Amino acid sequence: GQNIDQPTEMTATEGAIVQINCTYQTSGFNGLFWYQQHAGEAPTFLSYNVLDGLEEKGRFSSFLSRSKGYSYLLLKELQMKDSASYLCAVRDYNDMRFGAGTRLTVKP
Amino acid sequence: DAGVTQSPTHLIKTRGQQVTLRCSPISGHKSVSWYQQVLGQGPQFIFQYYEKEERGRGNFPDRFSARQFPNYSSELNVNALLLGDSALYLCASSLDRVAGTEAFFGQGTRLTVV
Numbered sequence: 001g002q003n004i005d006q007p008t009e010m011t012a013t014e015g016a017i018v019q020i021n022c023t024y025q026t027s028g029f030n031g032l033f034w035y036q037q038h039a040g041e042a043p044t045f046l047s048y049n050v051l052d053g054l055e056e057k058g059r060f061s062s063f064l065s066r067s068k069g070y071s072y073l074l075l076k077e078l079q080m081k082d083s084a085s086y087l088c089a090v091r092d093y094n095d096m097r098f099g100a101g102t103r104l105t106v107k108p
Numbered sequence: 109d110a111g112v113t114q115s116p117t118h119l120i121k122t123r124g125q126q127v128t129l130r131c132s133p134i135s136g137h138k139s140v141s142w143y144q145q146v147l148g149q150g151p152q153f154i155f156q157y158y159e160k161e162e163r164g165r166g167n168f169p170d171r172f173s174a175r176q177f178p179n180y181s182s183e184l185n186v187n188a189l190l191l192g193d194s195a196l197y198l199c200a201s202s203l204d205r206v207a208g209t210e211a212f213f214g215q216g217t218r219l220t221v222v
Binding site: 035041044089093097098100101 | 112141143148149150151152153156163164166198200210211212213214215216
């Protein structure tokens with residue numbers, strides 16, 4: 001089957017670091033994406049990994065292990081505005097399959 | 109530059125009716141994809157169009173159809189609406205079909221079927 005799994009909810013404190021994990025099983029793999037989605041808004045692109053390793057972009061980093069079917073999104077120096085859903089998505093051949101999303105709540 | 113625009117933003121329809129949703133991609137983007145997002149879930153892939161041809165189709169019934177026009181805008185059509193079709197419909201555009209090409213999402217059309 002094809003699955004993309006990520007935790008449903010996470011809570012963290014402002015200024016802290018949080019890691020959101022994603023495991024996937026898909027028939028094809030042409031890259032893994034992370035999107036941020038605030039309530040009632042469209043998803044916005046955060047990161048893309050196609051090779052194993054860590055990609056860093058400011059406060060956000062994303063890691064990929066293709067052999068393990070595993071990725072994580074690391075958010076540093078959390079801010080209140082980071083409270084949102086974080087979507088892990090795998091590009092198959094012609095489509096992009098999304099996980100259900102992880103709702104992150106950042107508390108003061 | 110304008111982003112991906114979708115219309116209408118909100119829509120209420122009755123069971124059995126038909127609906128057409130519209131999407132204008134970012135200028136220069138040739139690929140348009142449609143997604144259905146039910147509350148609390150991630151987006152589910154419906155269609156991808158590239159250069160006016162269907163390039164991919166998700167697991168949706170034949171009541172769902174789409175097309176892409178010469179200017180790369182797209183329409184999603186849903187016939188014989190069911191209550192379960194109530195969702196946020198998202199359109200995403202990207203420059204081309206190449207793996208890794210970032211997809212930009214529109215604000216979506218919230219469809220309510222009563």
